[in-house]
Amino acid sequence: VITLYARETENGGSVTDLLRYSKGTVLYREGDPARFWYEIVSGMVRTCRFHADGHRQLTGFFYADDVFGVEHGRHSETAEAVTAVVIRRHPHDELITASTMDGTPSQQVLERALESARQCIFLLGHRTAANRVAAFLVAIAERIGAGEGVQLPMTRTDIADHLGLTIHTVSRTISDLARRGLIALNGPQKVRILDMRGLQSLAGEEAAVTYDSGTEALIASPGTEAIDRLKARPRP
Amino acid sequence: VITLYARETENGGSVTDLLRYSKGTVLYREGDPARFWYEIVSGMVRTCRFHADGHRQLTGFFYADDVFGVEHGRHSETAEAVTAVVIRRHPHDELITASTMDGTPSQQVLERALESARQCIFLLGHRTAANRVAAFLVAIAERIGAGEGVQLPMTRTDIADHLGLTIHTVSRTISDLARRGLIALNGPQKVRILDMRGLQSLAGEEAAVTYDSGTEALIASPGTEAIDRLKARPRP
């Protein structure tokens, strides 16, 4: 079920709609022409791709103020409403203009999408189930604010498909984290983080390397294999 | 070792350098200020992040004409030369302008980076080692052209850190693919694909869903939980 709340016309004439989708609604499918990109006002959206064997890879969860569906040509992912959700739907052309309605440069929208993809890679890069689940919980807590309990509106199946695990392993791991006193459960969707430090160390927050790679030697010398390519593409 | 080949000045005054890095050189590190973005002329570059337990997540291999290091503020990844490499180094400001030197919109650069990240997620999303390695080989063959043997300039360790496996499993799996007649090995770095169709089915090329999600019901009706957020952010 989709509801139109409001339609707004930009100076340029592009039309931005404010829409409400009910839980479970598909916003767009993999392969659909990417006519719009989306910004969440409230609720949660998931994006996913399907592998040939039928299994689903969830590529991201998106919260209020997050942006998704930023793609050129066709959507490479499917987007669905995890909860009832209100979104602001922007025509894709709008990206071409210098800035979005907030005055932020259009690139920031893409960079946020890129950051989201990197977050997903980071999660999947963890070795064990405990690592991944802990990293997932930490990421959500940091995103939403861990203050007095984290809501997990998505199902265990969603989490499993996001982390590359089975629903069973996710459930077992979460139970185990609770048993070890790192979190407390108040129903499956309501998690309270008791030991953030412990969770973070389990999550393996990346080692912060913050120094500059520094000096470069700028020495003019003859090249080797790349000269041909070089000549093939002369520059002004 | 870094060598400067040429320095080119754009109309806008920004300076693009053509540089050669020898094998193994670090181009930039995680946390470095992102002053440049890079375009490969020849050779191969890898990007990676490190987890707290010391293990490395390789987030991408980049070939000629690929773009990497496109980030806002600081680099979130480390970039290293897999082989000797010649790159064109662009000041980050250049992104702000409407187009790069090729006349392509700056967004395409970001979108290519995003596509690269999605490719990485897709690889990590595969269930078994055979799936991942097959998908990896197929991706490289498609990228480079499978014509008469695929070169794998990266080490087994690189592949393992990219696919979330160990070097042992990667080696075993590649040997196994050869034993099953899907590929032929001519030294560790030189692979010839014998049965592309078989590899692709192992890789689990994503199910192509290509229909449009179609009609939307646009019904004006009162909202629920999002009204507050709505009012909190009035639009022109």
Added chain:
DNA sequence: CGCACTCTTGAGGGAGCTCAACATTTGTGG
């Protein structure tokens, strides 16, 4: 109140990791 859906938990097996040894390739200095 009962059905459907989600979540939890247990038992058993298999894929991939660890540990270990050996083979091959690459790089270096005589």
Added chain:
DNA sequence: CCACAAATGTTGAGCTCCCTCAAGAGTGCG
């Protein structure tokens, strides 16, 4: 150019973690 050393790659054996199969418990909705 060869000899040797170092790095990289291959392969085996055993074990661990997660997946599979299975059953039961909790929750929400008509």
